[in-house]
Amino acid sequence: MFRELFANEYVIPLALGLGFGILCRLYLLRTDYRQYPTFPHGKIIHISLGVIASALGSLAVPSLLKQDYTAVTFLTVAAQQFRDVRNMERTTLTEIDKRELVPRGGPYIEGIAMVFEGRNYLVIFTSLVTTFATVLFNWWGGCLVGIAALVISRLLKSGQTLASIVEVQPAEVRVEGKNLYVGDIYIMNVGLTNAQELIQKRGMGFILVPKDDNATVSIAHPGQRQAILHDVATQMGVFTDEGEPSLTPLVKRDLETGRLGVFLLPQVRSHERAKAVIEAVPILESVYRMPKEAPPVEQGG
16 A cells, blocks of 8 residues: 555655645744744644645645646635635734733734735745655755745745834933923823823833835834834833823824834833834834835826
8 A cells, every 4th residue: 555655656746845835834833922823722723724735735736737727726715715814813813902901003913914824825835846846856856945945935934124214212201291202202291290200210212213215104104103012012011001091102203304202111121122122023014105116196187
């Protein structure tokens, strides 16, 4: 039985394609400061979907070579399933977000859901090219192409961060009367005396200076600003509770210059760490704008 199985010319290509596809999904799956997916149930779901995606990518090659084009239609079914994965992640994270002291916000959630869908397509790509290379060049060719596909997946795993579009500068937090400022940027009105004292004691401030017009428009989006607050609160804690609006971290924009004033009340007071966290905040795909790249609009009809 096993001899007949290994006599099939596609067994080794399929095995390599499936193996590298699963390796790709395991490599892309991680639990970081966002605490999602959690161990073990969230990971089991995504590993299982990765195995399915890897199998689909591997099976597509023999189907094409044998001119069984109807089998390739399973890829369209897979695409629909992975879109459902995106919807599942969106729903799950939205429910979790309702009980966060500092929520992610809709654009951040949409970005995470998009990543989970996209990584399954990377798995299909890895298994497909590995299987195809094994058929053409034998097992060593498949291994080389599979390793190259893993490197490409690594490059595509993460996008840009705020460090590439803004300069993060520490700034003084001060209360003048009842008005709270970070540097020269007005943040909010703080009426309670004990809240003012707590802000003076524990508050931290940063000013984000955009490097170009694209950055100015992108960081102005409320979703990107909320992502900054959530990442800092997740990694450094937040000195507030429900029903404490005076102790809520905020980001406000200087309308004249496009700079952002970031007011924080972290549990861990470290300017160096807070600056590093802000610089590492991902640029959300759904809010990134490039007005400098747009052609001028012609007037008239």
